Each structure stands twice: as C-alpha cells, then as structure tokens.
Amino acid sequence: MHDIRMIRENPAAFDTALARRGLEPISPSLLALDEARRAKILASETALAEQNRASKEVGAAKARGDDAEFERLRALVAEKKAEIARLSLEADAEDKALKDALSRVPNLPLAEVPEGKDEEDNVEIRKWGEPKLLPFAAKEHFDIAGVKPGMDFETAAKLSGARFVVLKGAVIRLHRALAQFMIDTHVDEHGLTEVWTPVLVKSEAMFGTNQLPKFSEDSYQTTNGWWLIPTSEVTLTNSAAGEIYEAGALPLRMTAHTQCFRSEAGSAGKDTTGMLRQHQFEKVEMVTLCTPETALSEHERMTAQAEAILQKLGLAYRTVMLCTGDMGFGAQKTHDIEVWLPGQGRYREISSVSTCGQFQARRMNARYRPAEGAKPEFLATLNGSGLAVGRCLIAVLENGQQEDGSVEIPAVLHRYLGGKTRISAAGALE
Structure with missing residues (x-):
C-alpha cells in the first residue's frame, strides 16, 4: 500500500x-x-x-x-x-x-523495469543450458507411456472436477523427491530457514500480501471465513505483521513447502490438459525480509537460488524481467524463470521472484529499527518460487523422456528414490 x-x-x-x-x-x-x-x-x-x-x-x-x-x-x-x-x-x-x-492501487515499478503491455514485451536477461531437442516426436508429460499409470485425471475429475490430478506410484514418488531436494538445497546450501505454516489464514493475512481486497476471486474462502493460501508467501511474509525488528536481525530468509490453492479465475481455455495449471498444487516458496537498501541485491540472490535448482536438475531455462504490463500487483520488479518443455517446444514459467519494497510491509505494519533508539521504519519484502513442484515434475518428465516411453531421472534425485534412476515404460521405478 x-x-x-x-x-x-x-x-x-x-x-x-x-x-x-x-x-x-x-x-x-x-x-x-x-x-x-x-x-x-x-x-x-x-x-x-x-x-x-x-x-x-x-x-x-x-x-x-x-x-x-x-x-x-x-x-x-x-x-x-x-x-x-x-x-x-x-x-x-x-x-x-x-x-x-x-x-486497490498497485505498486510502482522501478525505473529499470521495461515498459510494455503483456508477456510479449518482457525482456530476456539470460539463458542457461541448451533446449533439449529429442531425436523423436516429444510428448507432453501426460502422454508419456511411463507417466500415464501414475497421473490420473479421470479419478480426480470424479472427486473434484477439472484442474485436479491424482498422482500415484513412481510419479508421486518423483514429485515428493523433487520437493525434498528443493528444500534440502535451500536450507543446506542457500542458508534459508525452513518453516512449516498453516494453509488456512485470516483475511488480514491475505490483505497483507495484497490478495485482498482486489483479488478475492482468485482464491478460495471457507464457510467460516478462513482463506486457503495461494502460496506460503502469505504466511511467511505475514509472520512479520505488527513486528519491529532490530536492523541486526535482518535479513530474515525463509522457505516453506506447502499445498497451494488457486481458483484460476480468468484462465478458462488456458492449459486445460495436463497438470500445468491446477487448482491445488505444491510449491517451495522463498521469502526474504530485509532493509529497503538491500532489497535489490536480495532480489538477485533469490533469483540465483531458484536458478540453481534447475541447474542441478540439468534443465534448460531462461530468465526474463517482466514488463510493467505483465508484473504482479504488489511487485516493484519481477524476474520470471521459464523452463524448457520439449513436449510443448517452448519455455514455460516455473518461478517468479519479486521485490515489493515497503508496499506489503506498510499493509501489515512490519517494521525495523535502523539503529538503536531510532524511529521504526517499514522493512522490505521479497518472495519467489523455489520452485513450483508440479511444474518442475513436468519439466523433469518431458526432458527425461525416452523414445520407448520410459523416463530418465536427473542424478541429483537418485538418492531420494532409493537409488532408482528411471521410470520404466510400464510406469515402475527402476
């Protein structure tokens, strides 16, 4: 605000x-x-x-x-x-x-943010890796033979409707391994503090991270008034609501793996097949609370940490700076990381890392004291995906697919799967 x-x-x-x-x-x-x-x-x-x-x-x-x-x-x-x-x-x-x-007024873009109307005007910053060009017709994740037994959209539709999936067997084990790998990397190598948070929050928390009042239709509210979080950005950032930190305690760098829920309002007709755009999904989120002067350097650090996950998995990606017309409501500046999906033959978003300046802190009255005895000031908040687990699963499956319908799994995940290295064409871990 x-x-x-x-x-x-x-x-x-x-x-x-x-x-x-x-x-x-x-x-x-x-x-x-x-x-x-x-x-x-x-x-x-x-x-x-x-x-x-x-x-x-x-x-x-x-x-x-x-x-x-x-x-x-x-x-x-x-x-x-x-x-x-x-x-x-x-x-x-x-x-x-x-x-x-x-x-209801969005944050002001920083001067370096490119002006534009939509994603077509985003500016590429860098690329890593070579997009995988398979020597056969690449399939999308849900059409790979070894994946089909573990990705059940029909049962999910019977239980909940469209944009849900039931994962089973080798596929859900790989999904779980990805989430654990991300958390371990962020904690052990990036120095983030792991946090476990509720997925049900009060309206005040949704207001604090600018989901309310303007974007209520994008989220789910329970009959007793709680809201289901669209990401743990809501809970991690709002942990600072009403607090005053000493400058020496900052930055606070946190990560959490949670279920997330989005109504996907306005996405009718977009990504209707597969599990790219779901109402319920999992994400490993990163949040930083820091002084306003250090926010831009923290933004670069968080972007690099999200990129590091893809590099360890050997997945080609590109990083773009969002233009003013494509940037989120609360952001001053945003980097999107897009991973290469052979099945679609293009890059798709897998992480969005934003610096919000003091915009969210002012909404939730989150402050810090610049020096002993000094008047408290609003701190800066940042958030980013590190990564979206389901989309990362899609990328691993599509990039690892073989002509016979099996899937080769990145080496960094083998220890999370009991030494298994592939999903067979029949859907078993081997």
Whole structure:
C-alpha cells in the first residue's frame, strides 16, 4: 500500500509511475479523499478545543453565580460533545474510504523495469543450458507411456472436477523427491530457514500480501471465513505483521513447502490438459525480509537460488524481467524463470521472484529499527518460487523422456528414490 504523504508531496510523479502500468491518473481522487478526511479531523479537533474551553468556563460561571451563563455553557459543552462524536465517525468513514482506495492501487515499478503491455514485451536477461531437442516426436508429460499409470485425471475429475490430478506410484514418488531436494538445497546450501505454516489464514493475512481486497476471486474462502493460501508467501511474509525488528536481525530468509490453492479465475481455455495449471498444487516458496537498501541485491540472490535448482536438475531455462504490463500487483520488479518443455517446444514459467519494497510491509505494519533508539521504519519484502513442484515434475518428465516411453531421472534425485534412476515404460521405478 502507498503512503498518502508521498502522493500528497508529489502527485505528478505518482501518476507518471502508474501510467507505466497503463493506468489513468488517480492522485486527484486519492487526494480528495485525503482532504475530506483531514478536514473532518481538523473540525473534530477544533470542536474539542471549544468543548475544553467551555468546560473550564462552566466552573467559573457557577462560582460567580451566573446561572444563565452556566446553563448556556453547559449546553455548549453537550453540543460540542455530540459534534465531536459525529465528526469522529465521519472522519473514520473518510479514513476507511481512503485506505480502501489505496489498497486497490498497485505498486510502482522501478525505473529499470521495461515498459510494455503483456508477456510479449518482457525482456530476456539470460539463458542457461541448451533446449533439449529429442531425436523423436516429444510428448507432453501426460502422454508419456511411463507417466500415464501414475497421473490420473479421470479419478480426480470424479472427486473434484477439472484442474485436479491424482498422482500415484513412481510419479508421486518423483514429485515428493523433487520437493525434498528443493528444500534440502535451500536450507543446506542457500542458508534459508525452513518453516512449516498453516494453509488456512485470516483475511488480514491475505490483505497483507495484497490478495485482498482486489483479488478475492482468485482464491478460495471457507464457510467460516478462513482463506486457503495461494502460496506460503502469505504466511511467511505475514509472520512479520505488527513486528519491529532490530536492523541486526535482518535479513530474515525463509522457505516453506506447502499445498497451494488457486481458483484460476480468468484462465478458462488456458492449459486445460495436463497438470500445468491446477487448482491445488505444491510449491517451495522463498521469502526474504530485509532493509529497503538491500532489497535489490536480495532480489538477485533469490533469483540465483531458484536458478540453481534447475541447474542441478540439468534443465534448460531462461530468465526474463517482466514488463510493467505483465508484473504482479504488489511487485516493484519481477524476474520470471521459464523452463524448457520439449513436449510443448517452448519455455514455460516455473518461478517468479519479486521485490515489493515497503508496499506489503506498510499493509501489515512490519517494521525495523535502523539503529538503536531510532524511529521504526517499514522493512522490505521479497518472495519467489523455489520452485513450483508440479511444474518442475513436468519439466523433469518431458526432458527425461525416452523414445520407448520410459523416463530418465536427473542424478541429483537418485538418492531420494532409493537409488532408482528411471521410470520404466510400464510406469515402475527402476
């Protein structure tokens, strides 16, 4: 969320930055709400001063026996008390309206973010590895012979509907191995602290990481009001809500492996076959809390950590910087990592790493103290996939597929599979 004082001081710059996202100027309407709120507060403070002055004069009028003045002043005190109550309610309403309006305005892109409308305008930063060109017609993951016994969409549809899958046998063992490999790498080599979090959260937590109020249709809410998390970014980042950290305690670098849930609103017709776009999936998430001055270096570090997972798996990928039109609501700058999928013959997103500056911290009142005795300031938050487990499974299956329908498994996963190195064409680990 934005600081209204910053908008008040430089509305033109604020609107110019939003224009890079393709948005119309909004500072006039925000400042009008701010002015109305401040006017109510000022009126309430003036009325309070008048009430206090009249209250003091009541005693003097009574002491000198001026009954008429005493009654007039007592009536004035009551009138001002009622006026203050009314103005306070009106100021609260204006404040709520301003906060609601501010909560619906996206973060401002950093200067280095390329301007553009959609994914076609994203800018490639680097590539790693050579896209695998198989000497036979590559299949998508769900059509590989050895995968079919372990990837059941029909049973999932019977149980839950579209965009769900039941994984079995060798496939689910490989899925579980990938998640464990990611967590181990992030903890043992990247120095992240592993955290286990709930997948059900309060509305305040969803607000803190900007899923609410604007994107409620993208998530699932239970009948008793809890929300199912779209990613553990929600829980890891909100662990700082209402806290004040000493500068020496930062950065806090965390990772979690959780179930995730997304309604996929607006994705009708996209990736309807296979398990690329699911309502329920697993992800290993990375979150960093740090000082604003170190956020950009932390962003590069987190991107490199996500890339390291793909490098260890031997999967070709490319890293792109998202343009202003493709960047998420809460991000200042985002790197997407896209892995090569032979079955589709193109790169597909497998990780998105974003720096949010103080945008989320302001929403959840997460602060740090720059120096001993100093006034607390909002910290910076970052989040990124390290990686999406299901999409990584797809990449391993498609890149490891053989002409006979078997799948060769990357060497770094063998120890997680009891020494097994492949999935046979019949669907067994061997």
